[in-house]
Amino acid sequence: MTTGIYELTDTWGDGGTVFKSIEMTITDTAYDTGSMMIDITTTVAGGYFRVDPDGNLDFSGTLANTTLAGYLDYTPIAAPAHFEGRVFYDSAEKALSYYNDATDVTINIGQESVIRVVNNSGGDIDDGVAVYISGATGGLPEIEKAIATAGDTQVIGATTNDILDGQTGYVTTFGVIRGLDTSGFLAGDLLYLSDSVAGEITNVPPLYPLRQVQMGNCITSDAGAGKIFIDIDQNNALIAVVKSYTFAARSAASGIYYQAGFYDAPAADANLTQASTTVVYGTANVAYAAHAFIVSAGDGATDGSDLVLTVTGTSVTDAGVRTPADTQVVCADCLAGATPVDTYLETSKKWIGQITYTLSSTGGTAFAFSFNYGVAKYEDYGNVDVTLRGIECVGNASATDTGFDIELLHHNDIGWTYSAAAFVAGNTPIESMSGTHGVENDISNGLPFAFKRTEVEQAIAGSASEGLVVRVTTTTANTVAYMDTHLTATIP
Secondary structure, eight states: OEEEEBBOBOOOOSSOEEEEEEEEEEEEOOSSTTOOEEEEEEEEEEEEEEEOTTSOEEOBSOOOBOOOOSSOOOOOBOOOOOOTTOEEEETTTTEEEEEOSOTTOEEETTTOEEEEEEEOSSSOBOTTOEEEEEEEETTEEEEEEOOOOSSOOOOOEEESSOBOTTOEEEEEEEEEEEEEOOTTSOTTOEEEEOSSSTTOEESSOOOTTSOOOEEEEEEEOOSSSEEEEEEEEOOOOOEEEEEEEEEOOTTOOSEEEEESSEEEOOSSOEEEETTBOEEEESOTTOOOOEEEEEEEOSOOEESSSOOEEEEEEEEEOTTOOEEEEEEEEEESOOSTTTSOTTOEEEEEEEEEEEEEEEEEOTTOSSEEEEEEEEEEEOBOTTTOEEEEEEEEEEEEESSOBTTOEEEEEEESSSSOOOOSSOOOOSOOOSEEHHHHHTTOOOBOTTOEEEEEEOOOOEEEEGGGTOEEEEEEEESSTTOEEEEEEEEEEEEO
């Protein structure tokens, strides 16, 4: 009889379970060739023994009375057959891996994180679907398919296996999910939560004000063996931004003034034809640094093959690059059907000094187009998408004005009105002092005044030629001694 600590090596490879070493007493070796009857007496740390799939205790290899090392060595192998609780070193993924109760899930320890969930969404959820937590039951989070919205969008990860309705499964919160159709992506593509199909992962980012939830990256592009690395950036944190402006009109005539930007445009329109193809705007050497714009009369016509309106002058970029004799098309198709009345268009470039609008028509001998024109500068928060939360204006009057007004304009291409002789630049205000205060809208010499609106909740696509302009109208000279205006926005 021999008693001690023995290391036993499993060589069957038939789905049995290997356990840590035990203290055992060998009582017999004579029953049949190569077999031993083992009497387990005490379980201790270290070493191994094995129970085969039939529940019998087996061992194989050298049996030695030895002290085991303080570590375990796993031979790298290809993923074996599934067996719940099986641990192995995956030679393909280069990771210590294990199997749980899901037959199509392999957990690579240290390379991914998963959570066990239950699908009570009312429908099956396939592998590789973006999900959020919708509740909890039986101590497990419930999941539903996620979709990008303009509000708070929460995503916990993507499903690691197909999860039938009412069944449990697993969601990868960080790591690689495999066996997907990623043929629509390129390897390395940044992936987003879809804003059109619930649960879909796409390489097309949603447009503001919808939230851009980054799901991770495409690792392998393939129709059936694709891989996606899940690393979620919710991008839901709100950062408050306050921009402030000062206004004074102590020595100014009555009229329209601006904060946070400006419009400058003639009241009369331009009427260009084949006989007079250009109109000049602005004053030489003036630092407008603003976009050239037009508002169409909707009368464009030609006997040629096209009708194009171009702006020429000195451009300047936000990075400070000045380009003399630059040019840009402001209207590529000025025909009435393509550019109807009240259509607003602007150049992406900004201009300084004097600019020239030129109408041309390839092969045209008779063509014409009428439009309002000028320049626009607006607060776009450095070309950043924001949500406007409120406006606050506080000032003191230096004259009495019963026609005074403060208007907040959302600069975009909607709501403009063409006029042949009385054009006023700007679209419909989203907030105004006169609209909020009603008849209590006067300001009086020497007295303070204020206008405030909160909970405006207006999305401003600063990355897409949108912004804010505050328009101040005075009907009396020297109306405002001073006025401070604050625009509060949040990012995103």
